Amino acid sequence: METQTQEETALRNELQERYMAKSSLLKEVDEKFAELEGDQERALGQGFYRLGKVYYDKADLNTAEDYFLRALDKTIYPKDAFAMFKCYGFLIRIYSENEREKDADRFIDLAYDLVEKLGSELGTLGAEYFYNVGMVYTYKGEFEKALENFKLAYKKAQTENEPELIAKSLYSTATASYHLKLHKETLSYLSQLSELLNILRKGYLKGSMHLLYGNLYKDMGNFSESLKNFDLAIAYLQQKNCWNLYGYILLGKGITYKKMGEYNQSLMYFKLALNTINSQYKRLRDLVATQVEDVNDSSVDLYLDRHNRVIHEKNLGSIDFKHRFVLLEILFLLAKNPGSHFNKEDLAQSIWKDEYNPLIHDKLIYTSISRLRKLIEPKGSNRKYILRGKDGYTFNPRVKARFHKEDDPKTKKVIGNIEISSPV
Known part of the structure; x- marks a missing residue:
């Protein structure tokens, strides 16, 4: 009986070992299948x-939105945290352009929460x-904090030897x-970014860089460089078959020509932009329509236009006042006070x-008014703009005059403080 018990015990132990080995193998197989399934997802x-x-590059924002939402649905935290940031970034840009503020705000909040969570874990x-922290601060309009984090991202990307991230950090x-x-x-x-992009093959980023260059030079009053960079932006984006920025480049060129006082040329680019961009670009269409x-x-x-010292008369076209400072001041004084003598x-x-x-002053005033009238009054017509009465000179109140806005008109704020040209 004792021998039989020992044999039974040995058999039982052997069966248990086999079972444990089989269970371990089955568990390993299950884990492999789960991992494979996760990899497939x-x-x-x-x-x-x-x-x-x-689809984003092709300016089909609605289809792009659908795919980014699907991609986001397949992400798993924390493994795909930075992929989640990318999806958030594209969706925020799309909603900003669609003027869907609530949707944009929802994903801005999600991005902020993700930054906080990652920072603690x-x-x-x-x-x-740090690059994504900078983006979150950008969405919130806190540009000084954004700048600090982008600088930190740039330094760390250099240490980590990540050329693409170095380029994105420099651009941001x-x-x-x-x-x-x-x-x-x-x-x-x-x-610095331009030098780096001579090595990296990043056509879209090059296009975005030249778009930013164009806007910067436009604001600085260097119009020839501005137009040159807008053209370079178009060239690089054409090479990449990216059309989502084309309307913004045309808008930039139009504003540049407007600042130069070449209103017919600016109008041509504004109308071209309106004819080019699709209905999904609501913000851009509003901006162009306002211009x-x-x-x-x-x-x-x-x-x-006092800024450029140019007057555009309905029938005569553009009239240059760059070397006629006194005449321009007289005209502005009268035109800003129509009907007042x-x-x-x-x-x-x-x-x-x-x-x-x-x-x-008698001869000076008479001569100046006479010269001003010759410049702005249509030929062969009665005096239309500057009238003389018993109480002095006045600007005809029946005439419709418009003054150039010093700042580029913007119908609505940029939702999320982010441009569609900004890399994610």
Whole structure:
């Protein structure tokens, strides 16, 4: 009996060992299958993400949105945390352009929560983390904090030897500086980025860089460089078959020509932009439509641009006042006060900052008004703009005049403070 018991015990132990081995093997197989299934889901998500980018580049924002949402659905935290950031970024840009503020705000909040969560859980905070922190601060309009984090991302990306992330960090640092109107610093960062992109083959980023260059030079008044860079942006984006920025480049060129006082040329680019962009680009269409209205109101008789010292008369076209400072000041004084009369004493004090002296000012005033009329009054017509009454000179109140807006008109704020040209 004792021998049989020992045999039974040995057999039982052997069976248990076999069972444990089999269970371990089955568990390993199950884990492999689960891992394989997870990899398949992840691969599917990556495919959706790539398709989203393709449609985004082709300016089909609605289809791009659908694929980015599908890609996001396949992500798993924390393994895919930075992939989640990318999806959030594209969706925020799409919703900004669609003027869907609530949707944009929802994903901005998700991005902020993800940054907070990663910051507390990650042992080491690398370049990609700080880059995304910078993006979150950009969405919130806190550009100084965004700039700090982009600079940190740039330094860490250099240490980590991540050329693509170095390039993106440089671009975003330049963009944050541009928002803060740090033009000199923006030029410096763009110059560094330009050198790097001579090595990296990143056509889309090159196009975005030249678009930013174009807007920067436009704001600085260097119009020839602005137009040159807008053309370079078009060339690089054509090579990549990316059309989502084309309308913004045309808008930039139109505003540049407007600042130059070449209103017909600017109008051509604004209309081209309207004819080119699709209905999904609601924000862009609003911006362009506002510019068209500003330049092309057929009821406006006289368009006055003090900044560029150019006057656009409905029938005569553009009239250059760059070397006619006194005449321009007289015109602006009268045009800003239609129906109000200015006598010789008023003009002497307002224009020449002097007490009226008939020996000095009579001929000066008469000659100046005469020259001004010859410039702006249509040939062969009665006096239309500057009238003379018993109380002095006045600007005809029946005439419709419009004054150039010093700032580029914007119908609505940029939702999320992010441009569609900004890399994710």
